[in-house]
Amino acid sequence: MANAPLVEGKYLMFRDKPFVRENNTICYGDMTDDYILFMMILKNKTVVGANGAKSEVPEKVLVQILSTDTKKNPVERIAKQTEKNSLYDAMDIGLIWLERALRA
Numbered sequence: 001m002a003n004a005p006l007v008e009g010k011y012l013m014f015r016d017k018p019f020v021r022e023n024n025t026i027c028y029g030d031m032t033d034d035y036i037l038f039m040m041i042l043k044n045k046t047v048v049g050a051n052g053a054k055s056e057v058p059e060k061v062l063v064q065i066l067s068t069d070t071k072k073n074p075v076e077r078i079a080k081q082t083e084k085n086s087l088y089d090a091m092d093i094g095l096i097w098l099e100r101a102l103r104a
Contacts (some may be wrong), residue, residue: 028094031068035079035101037094038064042083061090065097 012019029036043060065080080097081100084090 025067029098033068033102035065035067035098038066039087039090039094041087058087058090060085061087061092063094063097065094065101 014028014094016029017030019042020026027036028037028039031093040062041058041060042062043058044056045059046054047057048054062083063080063084064078067077067079069077080103082093084093
C-alpha cells in the first residue's frame, strides 16, 4: 500500500491540502510534497468580546517550513522559521513561504 494516506480519518481541507490541529500544534500541507507548514502556539491571551464573553486567542506563534525528507536530521529539516504575534500573521507568512518552497 504505497499510496495509503499517512493520516486516517476526516480533517479540515484548506486549498486542497490537509489542515490539522492538535492542542497547540497546527500542521498544514501534504506529506507527499517536499515541504509542509508547521505552527506551534507558544502563548495565548484572553480577550473579552462586546457581549462580555471571554476567548483564548494565540498571542505568540512559532512558524516553520519543514522538509518532509525524514532522512534529514530534525535541525536540517527546518527550511525557514520565525515567530509571529497572532495566528493570522503566522498563517499569512507561512502560506507565502510554503508556496515559494514548493515552487523552488
